[in-house]
Amino acid sequence: MTIDAAHSAPATVPIGVSGWLRANLFSSPLNAFLTLLGVGVLALIMPPLVRWGVLNAAWSGGLEACKAVQGTGACWVFIAEKYRLMLFGLYPYEEQWRPLLMMAILIVLLLASMNHAFWRPRLAAAWVAGYLAMAVLMWGGVPGLPFVETDKWGGLPLTLILTVNAIVFSFPIAIALALGRRSDLPVIRTLCILFIEVVRGVPLISVLFVASLMIPLFLPSGMDINKLLRAQIGIILFAGAYVAEVIRGGLQALPKGQLEAADSLGLGYWQKTGFIVLPQALSLVIPPMVNSFIATFKDTSLVIIIGLFDLFGSARMAANDPAWRPFYVEGLLFVALIYFVFCYSLARYSRYLEKLARRGEVR
Amino acid sequence: MSANDAGTPIIRIDHVSKWYGAFQALKDVTLDVARKERIVICGPSGSGKSTLIRCVNKLEDHQQGRIEVDGVTLDENVRNIEHVRREVGMVFQQFNLFPHLTILQNLTLAPIWVRKMPKKDAEAAAMAYLERVQIAEQAGKFPGQLSGGQQQRVAIARSLCMTPKIMLFDEPTSALDPEMIKEVLEVMVGLARDGMTMLVVTHEMGFAREIADRVVFMDRGEIVEQAPPKDFFANPKSERTRLFLSQILGH
Numbered sequence: 073m074t075i076d077a078a079h080s081a082p083a084t085v086p087i088g089v090s091g092w093l094r095a096n097l098f099s100s101p102l103n104a105f106l107t108l109l110g111v112g113v114l115a116l117i118m119p120p121l122v123r124w125g126v127l128n129a130a131w132s133g134g135l136e137a138c139k140a141v142q143g144t145g146a147c148w149v150f151i152a153e154k155y156r157l158m159l160f161g162l163y164p165y166e167e168q169w170r171p172l173l174m175m176a177i178l179i180v181l182l183l184a185s186m187n188h189a190f191w192r193p194r195l196a197a198a199w200v201a202g203y204l205a206m207a208v209l210m211w212g213g214v215p216g217l218p219f220v221e222t223d224k225w226g227g228l229p230l231t232l233i234l235t236v237n238a239i240v241f242s243f244p245i246a247i248a249l250a251l252g253r254r255s256d257l258p259v260i261r262t263l264c265i266l267f268i269e270v271v272r273g274v275p276l277i278s279v280l281f282v283a284s285l286m287i288p289l290f291l292p293s294g295m296d297i298n299k300l301l302r303a304q305i306g307i308i309l310f311a312g313a314y315v316a317e318v319i320r321g322g323l324q325a326l327p328k329g330q331l332e333a334a335d336s337l338g339l340g341y342w343q344k345t346g347f348i349v350l351p352q353a354l355s356l357v358i359p360p361m362v363n364s365f366i367a368t369f370k371d372t373s374l375v376i377i378i379g380l381f382d383l384f385g386s387a388r389m390a391a392n393d394p395a396w397r398p399f400y401v402e403g404l405l406f407v408a409l410i411y412f413v414f415c416y417s418l419a420r421y422s423r424y425l426e427k428l429a430r431r432g433e434v435r
Numbered sequence: 436m437s438a439n440d441a442g443t444p445i446i447r448i449d450h451v452s453k454w455y456g457a458f459q460a461l462k463d464v465t466l467d468v469a470r471k472e473r474i475v476i477c478g479p480s481g482s483g484k485s486t487l488i489r490c491v492n493k494l495e496d497h498q499q500g501r502i503e504v505d506g507v508t509l510d511e512n513v514r515n516i517e518h519v520r521r522e523v524g525m526v527f528q529q530f531n532l533f534p535h536l537t538i539l540q541n542l543t544l545a546p547i548w549v550r551k552m553p554k555k556d557a558e559a560a561a562m563a564y565l566e567r568v569q570i571a572e573q574a575g576k577f578p579g580q581l582s583g584g585q586q587q588r589v590a591i592a593r594s595l596c597m598t599p600k601i602m603l604f605d606e607p608t609s610a611l612d613p614e615m616i617k618e619v620l621e622v623m624v625g626l627a628r629d630g631m632t633m634l635v636v637t638h639e640m641g642f643a644r645e646i647a648d649r650v651v652f653m654d655r656g657e658i659v660e661q662a663p664p665k666d667f668f669a670n671p672k673s674e675r676t677r678l679f680l681s682q683i684l685g686h
Contacts, residue, residue: 327529327531329527329529329531330531330533332494332525332527332531333525333527333531333532333533334533335492335494335520336492336494336520336523336524336525336594336603337520337544337545337549337593337594337597338517338520338521338545338549338597339544339545339548339549340517340549343548343549347533347544347548348533351535352533352534352535355535429535431577
């Protein structure tokens with residue numbers, strides 16, 4: 073008896089383009105309808121979008137070219153003209169290589185930290201050294217690097233500084249708050265609940281206003297914490313409260329038997345927490361945690377209301393030039409693309425982490 | 436009784452009572468365990484047998500009475516509790532291996548961090564215990580990759596790595612498929628033969644017959660009857676014991 077391969081294969085294996093179409097796009101009347109609906113929507117949206125963004129757009133030629141296509145095409149000249157302002161804000165033009173180099177260092181550090189093969193003590197040392205180098209680059213005040221006060225910092229470097237600091241410093245605070253909220257000690261528990269609920273219960277804008285306007289009132293005169301630092305602390309505490317609740321979810325999802333096993337082996341509280349509880353709880357909540365950090369990244373754009381010009385604020389500022397004002401949408405699209413690149417990278421990294429955390433856990 | 440012959444008891448449970456809210460889980464339980472004694476505790480579900488052995492390493496608090504383990508009284512003092520837990524190993528119904536650690540890491544964690552043993556020594560000891568439960572070739576795997584019987588043997592080896600003086604078993608074979616029960620019981624029999632003090636909550640009456648020095652029958656939070664297995668199975672004294680034995684051995 074002979075059985076050829078075609079017969080022994082499953083009957084529904086799609087063959088060729090038409091087979092793929094049938095299997096993926098037209099497998100049922102509902103799917104066929106949704107496919108046609110999708111095609112229809114694209115057919116409505118895409119042509120005007122391509123016409124505006126590509127075909128009719130002004131790619132070069134200065135303000136005149138843009139004025140000529142205004143209303144029918146995009147003015148990408150605006151971005152070519154203003155990208156330095158959008159990317160670096162009011163940082164002195166001649167010195168903008170410094171924030172650029174700072175970002176390069178930061179991104180190298182971030183990329184290295186993302187790979188778990190590099191998770192060694194030396195990485196922490198690299199971060200400390202990197203922070204120092206970045207601080208010197210941004211502030212200056214050493215021979216060859218003129219001092220640049222933080223009021224002049226802006227654009228993408230400011231957004232990245234605010235976000236990375238928020239994540240790095242809010243994470244341990246969040247862990248402490250989440251553990252504290254489940255503590256057996258009533259004072260610690262109450263303080264943690266109070267902090268989390270108060271910070272969560274108010275908008276970030278008000279936290280920033282408090283940080284920028286009210287904290288100075290409480291400080292002794294003469295002592296002044298700089299505006300950027302105040303905003304940074306506000307964002308860290310805000311993110312900390314949110315992430316604390318995410319982590320608490322992970323703590324609660326941990327089976328009781330894990331704690332009993334750790335107890336019965338004689339592990340103390342910190343050993344149990346460090347080796348058994350946190351590794352499992354944190355890996356359970358990677359998706360919502362990254363979600364929180366992505367939100368934090370975008371939330372930093374609110375610092376505009378206390379007069380700091382981050383990436384978003386700088387883009388708005390660029391469009392304040394009366395001649396270019398009609399083309400602010402192009403500027404916003406440009407920064408939106410930058411936000412998207414970073415946020416999507418974070419989302420992808422989240423999936424890598426989830427896979428890493430799940431290795432070996434065949435259930 | 437033979438139980439108290441071998442010098443001072445290693446475990447003294449003295450008039451212990453425990454409540455969950457209004458429900459009394461343990462009623463004035465008194466039990467002494469001699470060194471190297473092997474005790475099987477049986478009884479219907481909800482009889483308090485698991486609760487009792489979980490009080491011995493303070494996974495559960497008792498509200499009345501006194502529990503002393505190897506000369507240390509279990510009170511609210513964390514040092515005492517941690518001391519007792521170092522000396523008492525426990526094997527759970529659900530294994531409770533740490534899923535994010537490899538088998539070897541599961542075994543070496545407590546010796547390294549609680550006993551402050553050098554990593555190399557801890558790993559050598561762990562491999563010896565894995566050898567003993569015949570599972571050494573799985574050392575690099577994660578718990579989720581092992582069968583239930585293998586996981587339970589790892590759990591026993593994990594406890595042994597702390598070189599405990601006493602081993603508590605809380606229904607160690609109840610979550611296992613029938614064909615895996617034997618491999619776990621064999622390990623436990625070997626342990627008993629080597630002279631480990633054991634408190635075993637189980638329905639495996641064959642194991643009790645073969646290994647136990649004393650069988651304790653509990654019902655509704657109290658010890659109803661205790662006797663060497665021969666007497667316990669041949670002529671149970673109380674009506675409740677007879678009923679329980681007929682139910683568990685009847686088919």
